[in-house]
Ligand code: SF4
C-alpha cells in the first residue's frame with residue numbers, strides 16, 4: 120500500500136499538480152491584470168445622500184467616491200466598495216446579488232435598474248456613475264426608499280392562489296397554461312416598473328404595472344375557477360386599474376426580468392371588454 124505525503128517532488132510532477140500549478144499561474148495573471156486596470160481606471164461614483172435624522176445631512180446632496188475599475192464590477196459592487204472604504208454610513212439595500220431578491224432597484228444614470236445586475240462597463244457613461252434612489256418614492260435614507268405603498272398595491276390584487284372551493288387533491292397545471300403565465304411569474308417585487316411609470320407618479324391609487332402583472336398571473340391560471348376569475352377581473356378593471364395605463368412602455372423597458380408588462384396590461388384590458396360584452 121502506498122502512502123502519499125503532501126508537497127513531495129513526485130506529487131508536484133503529477134498531472135493534477137501540473138493542472139493546479141497552471142491554474143494558480145492563470146489566477147496570478149488575472150489578478151495582476153485586474154490590478155493594472157484598476158491603477159489605470161477609476162470610476163467616479165456620485166451617490167445621492169440624505170439622512171433626516173442627522174441635522175447637517177438633512178439637505179439632500181451628492182457625494183463623490185473614486186472606485187477602482189475591475190472587469191465585471193457591478194454598480195452594487197462599487198457601492199459596497201465606497202461604503203466599506205470611505206463611509207460606513209452610506210445606506211442602500213441589497214441581499215442576493217444575483218437579480219433574485221429585488222432589493223437593490225436604484226436610479227442609475229437616469230434609469231431604473233438593479234445595482235447587482237448592472238455592470239459598470241455596460242453603462243453609456245461608465246466613467247461617472249450616478250446613483251439615486253428610485254424616483255416617486257419617499258426617501259428613508261440615502262438610497263433606501265419607502266416601499267410600503269408598492270407592497271400595498273401588490274397585496275390589493277390578492278397575489279396568491281385561492282380557488283373558491285378547496286380542491287379535492289393535487290391540481291395539475293397544463294403545459295400550455297404554464298407557458299401562458301410563465302413570464303408573469305418572474306416578478307421579483309423590485310418596484311422598478313412602478314417607479315418608471317408616469318401614470319403611477321400622478322395617480323397614487325393606480326394599481327401599477329407590477330400589481331396588474333401579478334393579477335394577470337392569477338387571472339389566467341386555469342386552476343382557479345370562473346367565480347374567482349370574475350372577482351379578479353373586478354379588481355383589475357376598477358377605476359384605478361388597467362384602464363389608467365396609457366401604453367407608454369416605460370415599465371416594460373426597465374423590468375429587470377424582461378416581463379412584457381405593457382402587453383399583459385393590454386391583454387387584461389381586452390379580457391375586461393370581452394367579459395363585459397352583452398348581446399341583447
Ligand atoms: S414587474 Fe419587473 S420591474 Fe416590476 S416589480 Fe416585478 S420584476 Fe420589478
Ligand code: FES
Pocket residue numbers: 213214215216217218219220221222223233234235236
Ligand atoms: S441584490 Fe438581490 S436583486 Fe440585486
